Amino acid sequence: MGALHQGHLTLVRQARARADIVVVSIFVNPRQFGPNEDFGAYPRQLAADAALLEAEGVDVLWAPTPEAMYPAGFATTVSVAGLDAPLCGANRPGHFDGVATVVCKLFNQVRPDVALFGEKDWQQLAIIRAMARDLDLTAPHVDAIIGVPTVREADGLAMSSRNRYLTAQERTAALALPTGIEAAIATLREGGPAQPALDTLRAGLLAAGFSRVDYADLRDAETLEALDALGSRPARVLVAAQMGKARLIDNWPAN
Numbered sequence: 001m002g003a004l005h006q007g008h009l010t011l012v013r014q015a016r017a018r019a020d021i022v023v024v025s026i027f028v029n030p031r032q033f034g035p036n037e038d039f040g041a042y043p044r045q046l047a048a049d050a051a052l053l054e055a056e057g058v059d060v061l062w063a064p065t066p067e068a069m070y071p072a073g074f075a076t077t078v079s080v081a082g083l084d085a086p087l088c089g090a091n092r093p094g095h096f097d098g099v100a101t102v103v104c105k106l107f108n109q110v111r112p113d114v115a116l117f118g119e120k121d122w123q124q125l126a127i128i129r130a131m132a133r134d135l136d137l138t139a140p141h142v143d144a145i146i147g148v149p150t151v152r153e154a155d156g157l158a159m160s161s162r163n164r165y166l167t168a169q170e171r172t173a174a175l176a177l178p179t180g181i182e183a184a185i186a187t188l189r190e191g192g193p194a195q196p197a198l199d200t201l202r203a204g205l206l207a208a209g210f211s212r213v214d215y216a217d218l219r220d221a222e223t224l225e226a227l228d229a230l231g232s233r234p235a236r237v238l239v240a241a242q243m244g245k246a247r248l249i250d251n252w253p254a255n
């Protein structure tokens, strides 16, 4: 969605290493924002982004207008049932329908052999993988949807275009998000039920100045089912919480 940072540029560099031709899309997609969300305020800096992408050797910048993407009469929605229900799906109704619909369109417009997405948006990545498989958007038996590990600031906060909404004080306080997740995982690894560790995480975020914690969950990394404790299957701690004007998300492998 633009307002590029090193997280985005890491995706670009990994694409550059894998592909002969790299296409980057920049589109602030109205259909994935709720009525009271930040569609209007979302940072837009297309000329500066284009210069950064040119310096990275990107071949094509695809930056359609909303009217080109959704002409009058546009009537189709792509919905990935199940994976879209918990976590951000529960707090942002319709969000993942908006994401799946636009990513389906982007895939059909660009026809990529591989596509890279950040692990910061873990649920989004799971939904895009499922959609690509279900709708035959990528070649069968090819791992075409590539997840890129979250790129962080030096102190550990996940890079995000929304970090620029934070005041200096909020930016410092936001560090409770990665440190709280890390501490919760250390506790989870001692064994025992997950809920006390997640309750401590939630309380720590509120104490640090987050005004709302949408979720702080331990979930199966693939199915996103809620877990009562760490088991043998890969699991992640996932959090979404509001700091000032920024709804921040983060997640971390728990085992």
Ligand SMILES: Nc1ncnc2c1ncn2[C@@H]1O[C@H](COP(=O)(O)OP(=O)(O)OP(=O)(O)O)[C@@H](O)[C@H]1O
Pocket (backbone or CB within 6 Å): 001, 002, 007, 008, 010, 011, 116, 117, 118, 119, 120, 121, 148, 149, 150, 151, 152, 158, 159, 160, 161, 162, 163
């Ligand atoms: N810190 C990061 N590390 C790795 N990938 C990232 C990071 N931040 C974003 N991405 C990925 O970049 C792609 C574009 O994301 P998007 O434009 O929504 O950026 P964003 O910084 O996550 O924005 P916002 O936080 O405002 O939603 C997505 O695949 C997203 O997962």
Ligand SMILES: CC(C)(CO)[C@@H](O)C(=O)[O-]
Pocket (backbone or CB within 6 Å): 001, 027, 029, 032, 099, 102, 103, 121, 124
């Ligand atoms: C996947 C995506 C491009 C859909 O608009 C967006 O949600 C993003 O940038 O993460």
Ligand code: BAL
Pocket (backbone or CB within 6 Å): 032, 033, 121, 124
């Ligand atoms: N990076 C996810 C897109 C969104 O929050 O709308």
